[in-house]
Amino acid sequence: MLLLLLGLVLFLGAHSVRIVADGWRASTIAAIGEKPWKGAYSLVSIAGFVLIVVGFSLARQQGPHLLWPAPSVWTRHLAALLTLFAFILVAAAYVPGNAIKLAVRDPMVLGVAVWAFAHLLANNTEVDVLLFGAFLAWAVTDYVAAQKRRRTEGSTSAQPTAAVPKSVSGTKTVATIVVGAVAWAVFAFWLHGWWIGVRPFG
Template sequence: MLTLVAGLLLFLGAHSVRVFAEGWRTATIASVGEKPWKGVYSLVSIAGFVLVVVGYGLARQSPVVLWPQPPVWTRHLAALLTLVAFVLVVAAYVPGNQLKAKLHHPMILGVKVWALAHLVANNTLADLVLFGGFLAWAVLDLRAARKRDRSLATVAAAGSASRTAIAVVVGLVAWAVFAFWLHRVLIGVSPMGV
């Protein structure tokens, strides 16, 4: 569990600099330059991610069950929520779509929905630490991002229906590939029972 917690602290800590230390971040980038900043940021993030993956895998070997196995319908709800999460994450990367124009930060919202989905359908301490950590981070990060948007008077460009359709279709396909194949290959759990 310590490996998982250390990974979360590194990964989410790196991704929380704008939440808790925007002024320090800006000053550091001005001092060392954008490329060195991004290099260190990337290395810390990768190290944290590796520790999260390894730590979660280790914690799953000796699970600490917190409550009885959730009912089957929670897996169906989790599947639906993760589908929404995939569409939101893809929308963050498809320029000119209406989801991004309306929501401003679909990636963070996607992380929130993904984390919530996994909290609903799982019952171990490792799940609570991992997905609860990501959910807490996403709540704080979205709050900070919206505050930045207000202070900068950020206005999102209107999106087009065709770009939105691309985001939705790519999100659905990515979700299907992950839900029906990759989740089992990478995580060792088949969420769709296949």
């Protein structure tokens, strides 16, 4: 559990700098340069991610500590559906010119929130609640902070504050949905069982 906690602190801490210390972040980038900042940020994030994966696996091997009775079967189906939406949202962050990104502005963060919430619905162990609860809390906080920052910056500058498409394409929106759905299917039916050790569909 200690490794998982350390990983969460490193990974989510690195991704929370702009939420809690945006001014310090800006001054540090100005002082050392954008590339060194991105390099340090990436190293801390990778280290945190590795610790999360290893720590989560070790914690599950030590035996589940149940916090409440096993969720009903329907929660697994709902979680699978929500996770599909999460994959589509993440895809929307990378496919240019899609309507989803224009509508939600921060599809990656929103996708993480939906993914974490879905897994909280279908799991009842201490380690699951710690992992997915931490990601859900971070995602909601980051999404709210981004919206607030965008409104503040938008009121003081004529420049756009987020890289959203000025125009959208129906074809690219459909492509976003297809890419997200295919990625979800590959992960749900094959990679999830191989990587996590749990098969969502039996």
